[in-house]
Amino acid sequence: MSDEIAIRVNNVSKNFRLPHEKSSTLKGVFTSLVSKKRKGYETQHALKNISFEVKTGEFFGIVGRNGSGKSTLLKILANIYQPNKGTVEVRGKLVPFIELGVGFNPELSGRENVFLNGALLGFSRKEMQAMYKDIVEFAELERFMDQKLKNYSSGMQVRLAFSLAIRANTDILLVDEVLAVGDADFQRKCFEYFKTLKRNNKTVVFVTHDMDAIREYCDRALMIEGSKIVKIGSPDSIAQSYHKLFATPTTNKEGASQDRWGDKLAYTSDMSIQLESNTITVTQKVMANQSLSGPVIGFRIRDAAGKEVTGTNTAIENTKIHDLRQGKSITLEWRFANILADGQYLIDPAVLHQDGITVSDWWNDSKRFTVKKNRHLPYTLDPGFTLRVSND
Amino acid sequence: MKVIELSEVKDLKNRYRYSTILLKQLVKTDFKLRYQGSFLGYVWTLLRPLALFAILYVVFGKFLKIGDSVPHFPIYLLLGIVVWNYFAEVTSGSVAAIVGKGELIRKINFPKYVIVLAGSFSALINLCINFVVVGLFLYINDVDIRTIATTLPIFIVELFIFSLALAFFLSAAYVRFRDINYIWEVIMQAAFYITPILYPLSLLPENAAKIIMLNPMAQIIQDMRYVLVTDKTLTMSGVYNSHYIRAVPVGVTILLVVIAAVYFKKRSRYFAEDV
Numbered sequence: 287m288s289d290e291i292a293i294r295v296n297n298v299s300k301n302f303r304l305p306h307e308k309s310s311t312l313k314g315v316f317t318s319l320v321s322k323k324r325k326g327y328e329t330q331h332a333l334k335n336i337s338f339e340v341k342t343g344e345f346f347g348i349v350g351r352n353g354s355g356k357s358t359l360l361k362i363l364a365n366i367y368q369p370n371k372g373t374v375e376v377r378g379k380l381v382p383f384i385e386l387g388v389g390f391n392p393e394l395s396g397r398e399n400v401f402l403n404g405a406l407l408g409f410s411r412k413e414m415q416a417m418y419k420d421i422v423e424f425a426e427l428e429r430f431m432d433q434k435l436k437n438y439s440s441g442m443q444v445r446l447a448f449s450l451a452i453r454a455n456t457d458i459l460l461v462d463e464v465l466a467v468g469d470a471d472f473q474r475k476c477f478e479y480f481k482t483l484k485r486n487n488k489t490v491v492f493v494t495h496d497m498d499a500i501r502e503y504c505d506r507a508l509m510i511e512g513s514k515i516v517k518i519g520s521p522d523s524i525a526q527s528y529h530k531l532f533a534t535p536t537t538n539k540e541g542a543s544q545d546r547w548g549d550k551l552a553y554t555s556d557m558s559i560q561l562e563s564n565t566i567t568v569t570q571k572v573m574a575n576q577s578l579s580g581p582v583i584g585f586r587i588r589d590a591a592g593k594e595v596t597g598t599n600t601a602i603e604n605t606k607i608h609d610l611r612q613g614k615s616i617t618l619e620w621r622f623a624n625i626l627a628d629g630q631y632l633i634d635p636a637v638l639h640q641d642g643i644t645v646s647d648w649w650n651d652s653k654r655f656t657v658k659k660n661r662h663l664p665y666t667l668d669p670g671f672t673l674r675v676s677n678d
Numbered sequence: 679m680k681v682i683e684l685s686e687v688k689d690l691k692n693r694y695r696y697s698t699i700l701l702k703q704l705v706k707t708d709f710k711l712r713y714q715g716s717f718l719g720y721v722w723t724l725l726r727p728l729a730l731f732a733i734l735y736v737v738f739g740k741f742l743k744i745g746d747s748v749p750h751f752p753i754y755l756l757l758g759i760v761v762w763n764y765f766a767e768v769t770s771g772s773v774a775a776i777v778g779k780g781e782l783i784r785k786i787n788f789p790k791y792v793i794v795l796a797g798s799f800s801a802l803i804n805l806c807i808n809f810v811v812v813g814l815f816l817y818i819n820d821v822d823i824r825t826i827a828t829t830l831p832i833f834i835v836e837l838f839i840f841s842l843a844l845a846f847f848l849s850a851a852y853v854r855f856r857d858i859n860y861i862w863e864v865i866m867q868a869a870f871y872i873t874p875i876l877y878p879l880s881l882l883p884e885n886a887a888k889i890i891m892l893n894p895m896a897q898i899i900q901d902m903r904y905v906l907v908t909d910k911t912l913t914m915s916g917v918y919n920s921h922y923i924r925a926v927p928v929g930v931t932i933l934l935v936v937i938a939a940v941y942f943k944k945r946s947r948y949f950a951e952d953v
Contacts, residue, residue, distance in 0.1 A: 364786070367951060
């Protein structure tokens with residue numbers, strides 16, 4: 287990394303006009319001219335006064351929840367959108383990697399798509415011919431190149447697209463969640479490619495929800511929330527703030543979430559979680575406001591990013607709960623093996639009617655707990671591995 | 679005298695390198711897709727004007743004798759229709775060109791004009807093939823090829839520029855106003871009849887001919903017929919004496935180029951948001 291600046295974003299704002307009623311016909315234009323009604327659109331501020339710099343050779347992460355403006359920012363960097371205010375300076379050649387296989391045409395053969403996509407990356411036919419063999423070999427698609435792309439499986443398409451994308455000869459790369467697609471094998475290839483980029487001192491701007499990737503690859507990161515930059519800093523501090531982001535807004539004074547619904551005939555009145563190194567015990571107390579016959583009671587566990595990890599209920603466990611009478615309560619104690627990896631988790635208890643569908647009380651994010659195992663796995667589950675190595 | 683440095687030429691080449699690469703590839707793709715799945719493929723490009731000529735020959739040469747005053751009337755007709763088809767292909771094809779590439783535009787930044795240019799070039803290739811067929815009939819019919827025929831490229835260039843300017847304007851306007859395609863369809867139908875394609879201009883009263891000739895397409899078609907088929911064709915100099923008025927179609931074209939270029943350039947910055 288050097289002190290040279292690769293990207294300088296200076297006070298950038300971006301608004302989108304969202305028409306109330308899409309007046310993209312001439313009639314719409316004329317009628318709005320004549321009637322002089324209130325303006326027919328709403329302004330959405332996608333980005334407000336964004337400023338930051340990315341140094342040459344830096345791996346720079348951008349995080350934020352959905353709709354915070356990350357992708358708009360990336361598109362402005364890629365010069366796809368024009369900012370309403372502010373400037374973006376880019377030094378060096380920039381390739382947006384916003385989506386894999388841009389411009390792929392399903393009606394064309396794999397071979398023709400390679401040349402078409404290559405042209406979009408700026409390679410002449412001659413240059414592509416020189417690289418063609420490598421591209422196809424890397425994608426492991428030698429036998430399929432003369433078939434139409436529409437006959438490819440999605441995995442094959444992604445492989446071909448990725449194999450093409452990494453040929454891009456560029457100084458700056460913009461990456462938008464490409465890691466989210468593809469199977470484990472493909473993700474491994476992506477990570478390997480990232481390591482190569484890092485070795486070759488390329489500048490990468492990287493948008494993701496994956497905090498482990500942020501910690502592992504980024505030199506610095508930026509968090510965007512509500513169209514504004516809330517923090518720029520080390521990957522660790524950004525990852526922490528990101529997790530907090532999901533904690534604060536849904537929690538009230540007592541620390542319990544209000545993201546809760548249902549008819550409340552019966553409801554979860556208390557949840558407690560006891561963590562031991564090998565077992566987790568969840569104690570769930572359910573109170574009945576009114577009588578509820580044969581309720582189905584259960585819970586679900588999600589990780590800090592909101593992804594569902596596991597869960598169960600009394601119907602799945604084939605345990606029939608007797609009818610709850612008004613004013614009575616019942617306590618359930620769930621025990622299960624603690625195979626969760628390090629990290630923070632949310633627990634969402636639920637009380638359902640007999641049909642298992644009608645919600646009596648659904649309580650998202652009722653409690654949070656943190657699993658600490660003193661070792662870091664970049665995955666959700668840590669079932670405890672044993673290893674035996676034998677020399678053959 | 680300013681000496682152009684080698685590096686400047688290189689710069690210019692680099693600047694347009696991406697556009698040229700993209701343009702070539704888009705034209706190629708366009709051709710591949712156009713004839714995909716058809717048995718005769720590219721041969722259709724040749725067969726279409728041939729079949730058209732056969733029809734024209736029978737209808738206008740044998741039954742409708744409106745073209746008796748014009749020598750080689752079927753070829754005269756064929757030329758007009760071939761040129762008109764080019765114009766229609768470029769302009770009508772361009773309307774949805776930018777919107778049709780919306781997926782691409784939203785994901786990668788590239789010079790948008792390449793899309794419109796690619797459509798124009800692929801139609802131009804078609805036109806050239808059609809001209810080969812026209813040439814063939816000129817030869818078969820023993821039409822006297824005069825030296826003035828060498829000026830044909832001038833009119834092809836004019837046709838190319840005029841059609842392209844309209845294409846730029848239409849494609850950019852369609853991004854915002856989705857009525858353009860219907861409006862253009864109606865305009866094209868009317869324009870087909872106010873351009874002397876199916877009838878010799880000499881059949882019209884003088885005043886009508888005068889108005890019609892101000893239309894660049896009428897001027898181009900008549901000039902092409904004049905240089906290729908017969909000097910009996912009524913051209914600009916046959917209807918107007920004033921040099922200034924004769925220059926109107928070229929002036930219209932230049933004006934259109936300026937308007938279209940400015941409009942397209944201004945709008946293309948926002949294509950990604952608007953498509």
